[in-house]
Amino acid sequence: MNNDDALILRAAHRSEASEIASISRLQIEHGLNWRWTPKRIKTLIADNQTTLVVASMNGVIEGFGSMQFMNTKSHLILLAVQPKSRRCGIGKAIVKWLEKACGDGVVERIWLEVRLSNQVARRFYEAQGYRFVRTIRKYYAKDEAAIVMEKLIKHAN
């Protein structure tokens, strides 16, 4: 990443659904059946209880993340950063943006599922304050387990 390049975080556009779905397929869902197809990504973008943020640089999508809001808890559904742009703080910026979008004072916890084999993402989430909750066996296709992680949100009062 060039120092002069500015990273922009903003809500995804419907027209970006295919690109986001392709990144999900390659970077998140590799080896699994493709769940986050362009059609389902469009549904996420249209859903007013969900936000889908893209991190773009020079008009190119470098990463994205999605959060679903459910009263006092929120579900981090998707997160990916393009391989060449990793370890530059983009994932952290996306998660911060999504956590801020939860609002101030309502959401008490955020949870997510991550593939048991995905050590990098597990380390990443730990670095963002997410903690192991439990393992769910056979959560994904091909018998792969998921790790559930969560972060408790502290409010000022």
Ligand SMILES: CC(C)(COP(=O)(O)OP(=O)(O)OC[C@H]1O[C@@H](n2cnc3c(N)ncnc32)[C@H](O)[C@@H]1OP(=O)(O)O)[C@@H](O)C(=O)NCCC(=O)NCCS
């Ligand atoms: C997980 C992922 C989103 C992290 O994005 P990223 O932009 O590279 O992460 P950041 O640069 O913001 O990293 C923040 C911190 O997380 C931790 N971290 C990130 N990548 C790490 C790695 N490969 N090994 C160890 N710790 C790591 C570090 O503490 C890092 O801080 P540091 O670079 O100052 O040491 C990215 O690796 C990715 O897209 N992976 C494939 C898709 C995926 O697994 N998605 C999540 C499951 S749905």
